[in-house]
Every structure is written in C-alpha cells, then in structure tokens.
Amino acid sequence: MKKVKVAILGFGTVGQGVYRILIEKRSQLKQMLGVDLEVAKILVSNPNKPRPHAAKELLTNQIEEILDIPNLDVVFEAIVGEEPAYQYLDRLIEKGCNVITANKVMFSKHGKSLQEKAAKHGVQVGFEATVAGGVPVIKTMDNLLRVNKVQRIQGILNGTSNYILTQMRGRGMAFEEALEDAQKLGYAEADPYNDISGQDAFRKLMILSELAFKEQPDWKDVKVQGINEITSQQVKEATEKGMRYRHIAVVQKNYKTGEVHATVRPELIDQSHPLYSIEEVNNAVAIEADLLGTVTLVGPGAGMLPTASAMVEDYGDMLTKTKNVISI
Ligand SMILES: NC(=O)c1ccc[n+]([C@@H]2O[C@H](COP(=O)([O-])OP(=O)(O)OC[C@H]3O[C@@H](n4cnc5c(N)ncnc54)[C@H](OP(=O)(O)O)[C@@H]3O)[C@@H](O)[C@H]2O)c1
Known part of the structure; x- marks a missing residue:
C-alpha cells in the first residue's frame, strides 16, 4: 500500500x-x-x-x-x-x-x-x-452548483452566539450570564469578541459568498452586528409572540443587477423560517437554489x-x- x-x-x-x-x-x-x-x-x-x-x-x-x-x-x-x-x-x-x-x-x-x-x-x-x-456545507454547495444557481444563503454560523440566544430564551438568562455560561462550558473563547460581535460569522459568510457567487461584496458595505445589545426583556417579548431572535448571516445575489448583498445581524424570526428551530451550539445553513429550492444543513459548527x-x-x-x- x-x-x-x-x-x-x-x-x-x-x-x-x-x-x-x-x-x-x-x-x-x-x-x-x-x-x-x-x-x-x-x-x-x-x-x-x-x-x-x-x-x-x-x-x-x-x-x-x-x-x-x-x-x-x-x-x-x-x-x-x-x-x-x-x-x-x-x-x-x-x-x-x-x-x-x-x-x-x-x-x-x-x-x-x-x-x-x-x-x-x-x-x-x-x-x-x-x-x-463538521457540517458539510462546502461539499453540498459544490455539488449543487454543478446544476443549480444559488440565490441566497442564510446561516447561523457562530455556535456561541446561538448558544447564548438559546439560553436567554430557554432559561431567562441575561446576555452576560449566558456568555459566562458559554465560557464555562468551553464554547466561547476567553476573549469572545469575534463570536459575539458577528466578525466570526462574517468571515464564514464571505467564504460562502466566494463559493456560491464567485465574488464577495465589498467588506465595507456589509453591516455586521453582534448579539450583545439584545436584552432579556426583548427576548421575553419575542417569545410571547412565538418569535425567536437568531443571529443570521445572509448573502444573496440579484442576478438582474449582478449585485451581491450581505448582512450579519440578529433577526427576529417566526416558525416559518428555516433557522427557527436551530438550538444550542449548533450551526445551520439554508441554501436557496433555483432548481433544488431550499436545503438546510444542521450540525456541530466547531469542536475538536x-x-x-x-x-x-x-x-x-x-x-x-x-x-x-x-x-x-
Ligand atoms: N476550535 C474549533 O472548534 C475550530 C473550528 C473551526 C475552525 N477553527 C479554526 O482552526 C484554527 C485552529 O483553531 P484551534 O481552536 O485549534 O486553535 P488553538 O487551540 O489556539 O491552537 C492553535 C495552534 O496553532 C499553533 N500556532 C499558532 N500560531 C502559530 C504560528 N505562527 N506558527 C506555528 N504554530 C502556530 C499553536 O502553537 P502552540 O501550541 O505552541 O501555542 C497551537 O498549537 C483557527 O484558525 C480556527 O479559527 C477552529
């Protein structure tokens, strides 16, 4: 051999x-x-x-x-x-x-x-x-791009942010308390800036943009916002309305104008959204393609x-x- x-x-x-x-x-x-x-x-x-x-x-x-x-x-x-x-x-x-x-x-x-x-x-x-x-997003995208045109990608790309939002809703924790919990469990770094500021998700989104559209938007034009300003009161009010905050990175291409547009920010979503049910440290990516429709991949976004x-x-x-x- x-x-x-x-x-x-x-x-x-x-x-x-x-x-x-x-x-x-x-x-x-x-x-x-x-x-x-x-x-x-x-x-x-x-x-x-x-x-x-x-x-x-x-x-x-x-x-x-x-x-x-x-x-x-x-x-x-x-x-x-x-x-x-x-x-x-x-x-x-x-x-x-x-x-x-x-x-x-x-x-x-x-x-x-x-x-x-x-x-x-x-x-x-x-x-x-x-x-x-560990979620096979790149392979899947590579495969479907052979036949499809990708229109939009929406992702929960940072497990720490998703964990914090899940704890704020499920256990009524304040942001700082949930962050401390994530650090104790080893999900968040000692310096959690990249995770909670949205910068980590932004970098991953740019990799997906390059793969799907063969280009990235100008980084200066991408609004990147983290989850650190969400209060437990906002989370409580959202829950009462059957809605959830998720930290979502989105990139889409307008094929008529050729423009690629991206945002990374907390969004309030309802049950009809493909990322509504993604809990704890999981990552998820919903890919919308012209022939396939929407395919959502979910799984462990980090770890040894x-x-x-x-x-x-x-x-x-x-x-x-x-x-x-x-x-x-
Ligand atoms: N951790 C995850 O779950 C995860 C998931 C996906 C992607 N990633 C990415 O994978 C990479 C590694 O992450 P990690 O969590 O394994 O990091 P880590 O635990 O901090 O380990 C980094 C390793 O790189 C070595 N190193 C750092 N700078 C170096 C340099 N200039 N020359 C030679 N060696 C150097 C360090 O050496 P010493 O041991 O001597 O300090 C250490 O062994 C990062 O880019 C991260 O974004 C991590």
Whole structure:
C-alpha cells in the first residue's frame, strides 16, 4: 500500500483532532482511501510545551523543516490568524503540496488566490472546516452548483452566539450570564469578541459568498452586528409572540443587477423560517437554489473531532478527484 506523508500546522484543538483521527482511524483510512497516512511533522509556536499526545521529534517551530520534507503530499493547517498561515500555505502549494485548512480568518481573505495558485501547480485546496465546522456545507454547495444557481444563503454560523440566544430564551438568562455560561462550558473563547460581535460569522459568510457567487461584496458595505445589545426583556417579548431572535448571516445575489448583498445581524424570526428551530451550539445553513429550492444543513459548527473530521474527509475527496498522490 502507498504511504503518504502528511504534516499538521498547529497542534491546538483542531490540529490535535486531526492527529488523533489519523492515528486512531489509521486502519479504516487505509481501507477506505487505499493509502497509509503517516504524520511526518507538526508545526507549533512553542515546541517545548509539554504535549503528551505527540512524539517530541515530530514537533518543530520551523516551517522550513516542513517545506523540506521530500514527497510531502498534504498539509492540514489549523493555526490562528491571517499570517503567517497564508504565507505558509502559499509556499507549500508552490512546492506541489495539497493543503487543507480550518482557518477562516485567513481563507476569507486569501482563499481565491490560494485556489488560483493551487490550480497552476496541479494541487488541491480543502476548506470544508472553515465554515460550520463538521457540517458539510462546502461539499453540498459544490455539488449543487454543478446544476443549480444559488440565490441566497442564510446561516447561523457562530455556535456561541446561538448558544447564548438559546439560553436567554430557554432559561431567562441575561446576555452576560449566558456568555459566562458559554465560557464555562468551553464554547466561547476567553476573549469572545469575534463570536459575539458577528466578525466570526462574517468571515464564514464571505467564504460562502466566494463559493456560491464567485465574488464577495465589498467588506465595507456589509453591516455586521453582534448579539450583545439584545436584552432579556426583548427576548421575553419575542417569545410571547412565538418569535425567536437568531443571529443570521445572509448573502444573496440579484442576478438582474449582478449585485451581491450581505448582512450579519440578529433577526427576529417566526416558525416559518428555516433557522427557527436551530438550538444550542449548533450551526445551520439554508441554501436557496433555483432548481433544488431550499436545503438546510444542521450540525456541530466547531469542536475538536467534528472540525478535524471535516478536514480528513477533505483529503478523501482529494484522492477521489485525483489519483496522483505522491507515494513514498
Ligand atoms: N476550535 C474549533 O472548534 C475550530 C473550528 C473551526 C475552525 N477553527 C479554526 O482552526 C484554527 C485552529 O483553531 P484551534 O481552536 O485549534 O486553535 P488553538 O487551540 O489556539 O491552537 C492553535 C495552534 O496553532 C499553533 N500556532 C499558532 N500560531 C502559530 C504560528 N505562527 N506558527 C506555528 N504554530 C502556530 C499553536 O502553537 P502552540 O501550541 O505552541 O501555542 C497551537 O498549537 C483557527 O484558525 C480556527 O479559527 C477552529
């Protein structure tokens, strides 16, 4: 069986998840993918941090050590922020390596150029995990776009915001109390700004826009509003009317004018809305397409194993698209 060399960039929540899946599911992956995946190196910031789950010799903080691996077939990128992630992936693609990323901050801005570069170098880019974690939104959209025209996408793209709104309604909590609860459960970061300000959902929406419409609206024109100004009194009044606040990211294209328009904000919706019933930390995406009508996907939008699973699945898709893996 062909052996395939793999590297992982980042060994936090997501990177460790990828490593676990590659180790624990090795024999299933061999059987299903027909290749034996071997982790050759793991890039971290601090290689001296104690990491009981990975052999010390696999760790490095030098990207050159990854770039120098002969016959490296794929890199799973799960570091944080735009740089140096973009620069690293750009260089890896140039070397003829496939890349799979979970990094939405980087990909919302540089996805297009990475994909163009990958096409030139005959490699692939996987980004399923950048939007809605383990929910197969990108694959589904890719498939339906072969035949359909997408008109509108509406999503609950941030699990923390949805969790907070669910607790404010279900348990009568104030915003701050529900946020504290989300932090205790590990759903919200110590610095929850990106989640509750709508910025996290905005980046994911831009990735969906690029995929569905081959363009993004001008970022300056997108009104991005978080959930932090919603009061428990407003939530109570909405509930009495049978309505719910949801934090919804919307992007749509007017095919007559060619205009792509997006908003990210709390919306008050009733039972007829496809996102009305999405509770707790779940993410959901409702895609409206000309032939298919509306299809809504729901599931875990983050977390170690759901996100890492989406990344390894991306590699499976790459193998079915091309059998040209580099074997060792
Ligand atoms: N967590 C989720 O559920 C989730 C879901 C979907 C997408 N994502 C995305 O996936 C990415 C990773 O998220 P995470 O939650 O796994 O983050 P995390 O737990 O903070 O881990 C980040 C990892 O990246 C390493 N790192 C950071 N900057 C680096 C640099 N400049 N060079 C080398 N290594 C660097 C860190 O090294 P040290 O260990 O040495 O500090 C750490 O191992 C992010 O882009 C995030 O937006 C996360």
